[in-house]
Structure formats: C-alpha cells, structure tokens
Amino acid sequence: MNPAPATRIAVLGAGAWGTALAAALARNGLGVTLWGRDADNVAAIRDRRENRRYLPDLTLPEGIYATTDLAEAVSGSDALLYATPSHTFRAMLRMVADLDPEAAQARPFLWACKGVEPDTHALMHEVVAAECTYPPPHGLVSGPSFAREVVAGLPTALTVASTDAEFAGRAVTWFHGAGMRAYSNPDVVGVELGGALKNVLAIACGATDGLGFGANARAAVITRGLAELMRLGHAMGGLPQTFMGLAGMGDLVLTCTDDQSRNRRLGLALARGLSPEAACEEIGQAVEGLRTARAAKALAARYGVDMPIVEQVHAVLYEDLAPAAAVQALLDRDPKEEIPHGGA
Missing domain, CATH: 1.10.1040.10 (N-(1-d-carboxylethyl)-l-norvaline Dehydrogenase; domain 2)
Structure with missing residues (x-):
C-alpha cells in the first residue's frame, strides 16, 4: 500500500513518542518534519539522527528533518501529527491556527495524545470540536506501543481512529509497513x-x-x-x-x-x-x-x-x-x- 496522497507529515512534538512516530513514518517512505522546542535536542536529531534526551543510543532512520521553527514545519506539510502531552494539545492547535488560519482549516491532522484535558475533563476530539469551527479530516493514533521498540523497528500494531472512513484508510497507509501493522477504527x-x-x-x-x-x-x-x-x-x-x-x-x-x-x-x-x-x-x-x-x-x-x-x-x-x-x-x-x- 502506498501512503499517497500525503507526502510530508509534520510531527509536532519531539519527545519519545513523537520521535518514534516520525521514525515509523520515515521508514514507510514519507517525508517527515519533526518539530520540537529544545534546540539542543533538535540539533542532535538533525545532525546525528539521535534523540539523546528521550531515546538515547537509538539511530533514527533517514528522511526526518528536525526543526524548532513551527512555521517552517507546518507550511511545508501535507498533514499534521500532534504528539504533545494532552494538557498542551489545545494550545498547540491555537498556535498552528495563528500561524496559518487558512491552512489550519484545510490540512488534515492526527493526534497521538493519550490523556484528558485537566481543567475541562475533555477528550481530545472535544478539544478539536471547540477549537476548530470547520475542521479538516482528523483523527488519532493509539494502541499498545513503547517508543523505543517502535524506533528499533520491532513489530508493533496501532489503531488509527476517525469518523471519516476515507481519511482513516488513508492515514493507515502512512503507518502500515516496515514492521508496523495499522488498523482503522471509527470509535474515536x-x-x-x-x-x-x-x-x-x-x-x-x-x-x-x-x-x-x-x-x-x-x-x-x-x-x-x-x-x-x-x-x-x-x-x-x-x-x-x-x-x-x-x-x-x-x-x-x-x-x-x-x-x-x-x-x-x-x-x-x-x-x-x-x-x-x-x-x-x-x-x-x-x-x-x-x-x-x-x-x-x-x-x-x-x-x-x-x-x-x-x-x-x-x-x-x-x-x-x-x-x-x-x-x-x-x-x-x-x-x-x-x-x-x-x-x-
């Protein structure tokens, strides 16, 4: 299965899980821009293909471009993957919308946050509904997976959940392959x-x-x-x-x-x-x-x-x-x- 039509995914969050998902996408032939706040860590990812802070001693695949410039990451992408902690998800949605309001309404996105918003007790799809008046196709990726094993290329199965069947099927192709099996699910x-x-x-x-x-x-x-x-x-x-x-x-x-x-x-x-x-x-x-x-x-x-x-x-x-x-x-x-x- 080919991961078309999207060719470049911006992964927003260079922690362990964001880096692991970036590695999985890159192995499947997609272009990946990995955004993070920590300049030293981002430099290590870009120059030495290693996330020294969160995933030391693991070599990342080629095809990942790391940057601290959020505008650069977002503007050059066909789709977004939010890999931030759940309590910062709303703020990240707003940051992206402020950078490019038109693109934020058109660019499909996933999130990999596993939590509930602390103050509102909202699930992430409820945050999306509150922040995005006319959201583009969207969903989440979840399932049993440790970041180190994903980066190491060990066999892993994931779920892509979206109420949009066409988008769920397309997003599955981004992850499916190179040691990873992905399933779609409409139950967000x-x-x-x-x-x-x-x-x-x-x-x-x-x-x-x-x-x-x-x-x-x-x-x-x-x-x-x-x-x-x-x-x-x-x-x-x-x-x-x-x-x-x-x-x-x-x-x-x-x-x-x-x-x-x-x-x-x-x-x-x-x-x-x-x-x-x-x-x-x-x-x-x-x-x-x-x-x-x-x-x-x-x-x-x-x-x-x-x-x-x-x-x-x-x-x-x-x-x-x-x-x-x-x-x-x-x-x-x-x-x-x-x-x-x-x-x-």
Whole structure:
C-alpha cells in the first residue's frame, strides 16, 4: 500500500513518542518534519539522527528533518501529527491556527495524545470540536506501543481512529509497513478513553507490584480495571469491541506489565514511599496518568459510573492515602456479581 496522497507529515512534538512516530513514518517512505522546542535536542536529531534526551543510543532512520521553527514545519506539510502531552494539545492547535488560519482549516491532522484535558475533563476530539469551527479530516493514533521498540523497528500494531472512513484508510497507509501493522477504527471515543485510562490503571499495577502483592493481584487489577474502563466507555458512547482490542485491552496490558511504562514506574515509586512529585522528578518525563486520574474520577462522577480502582489511585495521588491502604480498601469492598445472575 502506498501512503499517497500525503507526502510530508509534520510531527509536532519531539519527545519519545513523537520521535518514534516520525521514525515509523520515515521508514514507510514519507517525508517527515519533526518539530520540537529544545534546540539542543533538535540539533542532535538533525545532525546525528539521535534523540539523546528521550531515546538515547537509538539511530533514527533517514528522511526526518528536525526543526524548532513551527512555521517552517507546518507550511511545508501535507498533514499534521500532534504528539504533545494532552494538557498542551489545545494550545498547540491555537498556535498552528495563528500561524496559518487558512491552512489550519484545510490540512488534515492526527493526534497521538493519550490523556484528558485537566481543567475541562475533555477528550481530545472535544478539544478539536471547540477549537476548530470547520475542521479538516482528523483523527488519532493509539494502541499498545513503547517508543523505543517502535524506533528499533520491532513489530508493533496501532489503531488509527476517525469518523471519516476515507481519511482513516488513508492515514493507515502512512503507518502500515516496515514492521508496523495499522488498523482503522471509527470509535474515536473508545480509542481515546482506552489510551487515557490505561495510564491510571498502570499506576495501580505498579503500586501493587511494588508492594510485592504478586501476579494474582496484577491480573486482578488489569481485569477489573478493564471492567471500569468499559463501564465508563459504555456511558460515554464507546464500543465494546474497542475496549477488547488494541487501544483497550492491548494498551492496558502493555502499560500495566512492562517497566518501560512511565505510569507503571510511578506506581512502583509510590510503593517505595516516594511522593508523586518526587516520583515524577525521578522519572524525568511527563506521566500522563497523574493528571488523568483526577479527570477520570470527575468523569466517573459525571456519568454515574463506579470506578473503585480509579478512586483509590486518585486518593493515593491527591489525598495522601498510602498505597497499601488503597489496596486494602479495594479488598474490603462488599462482594458483588461479576456477571449478574439471570441476565446481562
């Protein structure tokens, strides 16, 4: 499959994930402009094909041009890929619109942000709807993927979600190939929730593992966490198939079980007695689950959904509850049916 008609993608955000997606696109033959704020890091990417800050010791493929000039990156592109933290997504949309309002209304775009806007508790597609009066074709890319493995060319599967079937199919061709398999999905809400909520649940898994509670507890957190994700997803209009797929169960299992996950490492650090602030400083990169825990608790209340694991993670992060006490609170809950007798 050829990635036509788009030939140059501007990836906005030179962190680990943005760099990894830029590498995947470049391997598939697209021209890629990678924009970042850190001049030294951008210079290293451009001159030595290495993101020394976020992905040291990995060589990036040829075909990536790095710049700190946002106008240059946007003006020379056929499509945009926002790879910034979710809490800066709205600001980036505005920056691009201010640079070239006409182009912002015509150039298709994707986002790779996995989170919920902190203050509004909006999903990213809701941010797009608020900021773009007449948006061009758009969607998101998500699924189980660690940046280092994508840059290394290891086999990876991703989901491209968009309500525009033609655009979703076209965007899939940008990623599909060179060790990566891409799938399209029309369920934007479900894919966004899967990518966001798995970060909160990974904090819980890291904490239970850090406390030495074993594989049984980890499996329980993953499966009951998936049930919480599906309850909220159903209330918000997501599809069950999505939560059992790559962007749901796939991303959840990956993030909960491997120490490449910053969110899992946050949970491990909390179990060692570090404060959330000290743990994030130790990790040294953005940890999306920290903000998402607060938003997830608010969404659960808004939609009347029971999310006890999310509530306990929130209590550990924001209410000074000890991780061991949070686990005990979950164990002390009254027994209930996993599946109701006599009907669904």
